[in-house]
Amino acid sequence: MVTRTGTRRWREGAVVAAAFVICLLGGTVRVENTLTPPTAAAYLVAVVSCAVLPPRHRKPLAVLAVTTAAGLVAQPLRLVLTPPVIAPALVAAYACALGVPGERRAVGAVSLSAVVLAASVPLSGDLSWRDAGRMGTVAAAPLVAWLVGQAVRTRRAYLAAVEERARRAEDSRELEARRRVAEERVRIARELHDLVAHQITLANAQATVAAHFFDSRPEQTRASLRELVETTGHALDELRATVGLLRQTGDTAAPDGPAPGLDRLPDLLESFRRAGLEVSVREEGAARTVPPGVDLTAYRIVQEALTNVTKHAAGRGARVGLDWGGGRLTVTVSDDGGAPGGPPALSDRPPGYGLIGMRERATAVGGELTAGPRPEGGFLVTARLPLPSVREGAADGERTGRMPEATDEGRTA
Numbered sequence: 313m314v315t316r317t318g319t320r321r322w323r324e325g326a327v328v329a330a331a332f333v334i335c336l337l338g339g340t341v342r343v344e345n346t347l348t349p350p351t352a353a354a355y356l357v358a359v360v361s362c363a364v365l366p367p368r369h370r371k372p373l374a375v376l377a378v379t380t381a382a383g384l385v386a387q388p389l390r391l392v393l394t395p396p397v398i399a400p401a402l403v404a405a406y407a408c409a410l411g412v413p414g415e416r417r418a419v420g421a422v423s424l425s426a427v428v429l430a431a432s433v434p435l436s437g438d439l440s441w442r443d444a445g446r447m448g449t450v451a452a453a454p455l456v457a458w459l460v461g462q463a464v465r466t467r468r469a470y471l472a473a474v475e476e477r478a479r480r481a482e483d484s485r486e487l488e489a490r491r492r493v494a495e496e497r498v499r500i501a502r503e504l505h506d507l508v509a510h511q512i513t514l515a516n517a518q519a520t521v522a523a524h525f526f527d528s529r530p531e532q533t534r535a536s537l538r539e540l541v542e543t544t545g546h547a548l549d550e551l552r553a554t555v556g557l558l559r560q561t562g563d564t565a566a567p568d569g570p571a572p573g574l575d576r577l578p579d580l581l582e583s584f585r586r587a588g589l590e591v592s593v594r595e596e597g598a599a600r601t602v603p604p605g606v607d608l609t610a611y612r613i614v615q616e617a618l619t620n621v622t623k624h625a626a627g628r629g630a631r632v633g634l635d636w637g638g639g640r641l642t643v644t645v646s647d648d649g650g651a652p653g654g655p656p657a658l659s660d661r662p663p664g665y666g667l668i669g670m671r672e673r674a675t676a677v678g679g680e681l682t683a684g685p686r687p688e689g690g691f692l693v694t695a696r697l698p699l700p701s702v703r704e705g706a707a708d709g710e711r712t713g714r715m716p717e718a719t720d721e722g723r724t725a
Contacts, residue, residue: 324366331399332362338396339386353389357382361400368407373421376404380425384432393433394446395453401425402457409461419458426454502669506612513619515544517587539586573607574634577614581632584618590629591618597636606697609673610634610643613681616666617645617693624691636699640679643695646686670695 339354350358361382368375379401386393395402405422412418430451522536572580581591602610614632621630633644667683670693674681679697686692 327403328362328365331365331403332358334396334399335361338394338399339391351391353386353391357386357389357391357397358400361398365400365403368404369411372404372407372411372418376401376408376421376425379404380428383429387432392446393429393450395449398429398450398453401429402453405454405457406461409458410465415462418462422454422458426451429454498672501665502672505665505669506616513622514583514587515540517589517622571604571608572611573604574602574610577611577632580611580615580618584622584630587622588628589618589622591632592630593632593634595634595636599634599636600699602641602697602699603677605677606641606679606699609677609679610641610695610697612673613643613670613693613695614645616670620666620693621645621647621691639701640699641697643697644692646692647690 335358336350336354339350339357340348361379364375364378379398383393383398383401386397391397405425408418408422412421430447433447433450519536519540522533522540525532525536577593581593584591618630618632629648631644631646633642633646635642635644670683671681674695674697677697679695681693681695683691683693
């Protein structure tokens with residue numbers, strides 16, 4: 313296997329050998345347009361001018377000066393100054409286009425070399441049309457070599473820029489893929505937390521109630537255990553459905569049902585009531601059709617907030633508020649801060665990611681969420697979610713065949 317260094321050496325040797333052969337063949341031409349075998353002078357010019365070509369990439373201007381000087385001695389040595397004779401100078405001019413920093417500097421050096429070489433042509437005798445033609449070709453040859461080198465340099469720069477853009481695009485794609493993977497991991501973690509933690513918290517609360525009344529109220533204990541069995545069954549079903557979405561088998565099976573929304577809020581509140589949490593609901597303003605993302609977000613925020621009340625609050629009462637005014641849906645969940653006589657609370661649980669997940673959900677739909685203790689005691693969660701305008705909501709209702717439902721302002725459930 314030939315290495316890159318070996319390939320470069322073979323290429324450099326081929327260039328120097330080609331320049332030597334061309335220069336030597338140029339020395340066979342005589343003024344009388346006759347061909348003779350290469351003379352000692354032709355060998356001398358070819359050897360001297362080609363010997364300095366290897367370092368042309370490091371010192372292109374010095375190599376151009378030496379090859380130009382070697383071309384100048386061709387006339388005194390009775391050689392006809394033609395482009396083949398100055399082939400090493402053409403190679404040096406090409407190297408100047410590639411290696412000299414600054415286009416003006418390179419073209420100035422090559423132009424000076426062309427002028428000097430062309431000016432040495434009339435030394436063979438009286439200036440004739442033939443000599444004038446040779447002057448033109450000798451002057452143009454270094455400039456043409458420089459133009460070819462400049463074109464190669466431009467193409468190399470273009471290819472390097474294309475490769476750099478491709479590399480940056482690849483890096484951007486990798487960063488975007490990593491970002492999306494991170495977002496998907498957060499989304500999956502949030503969904504698992506909201507779906508499973510709710511049922512597990514209810515099961516824990518029901519088990520706590522059953523243990524609290526095991527000796528004093530057997531009937532209530534049995535009812536709590538039945539509800540515990542039902543709750544754990546729902547938890548297993550939801551866990552199975554959620555994990556099923558993560559399978560990479562390529563199946564396109566649709567979910568068993570639509571994503572939960574505020575229409576399932578009564579069932580959600582009833583599950584908490586069965587766990588011993590007294591929940592009241594107050595709704596203000598006329599309910600409207602909301603985008604699916606906002607609908608799911610509102611449901612999950614209520615679910616998580618009530619789950620936190622069950623886990624951490626010492627009291628057994630909570631209030632849920634839905635306010636449809638001001639062009640947005642304001643969801644509030646608060647607890648009473650503690651009430652004597654109830655079963656023990658789960659306030660000794662370490663804090664989790666519930667508040668983080670609720671804030672992420674609210675931000676994802678363009679809303680905001682605040683949470684903190686109330687001055688009178690307890691905890692308050694407030695989420696403000698944007699709603700489409702009435703005209704947009706009516707248009708959505710016409711497209712989907714549904715119209716916004718009107719409710720009585722200030723109704724209480």
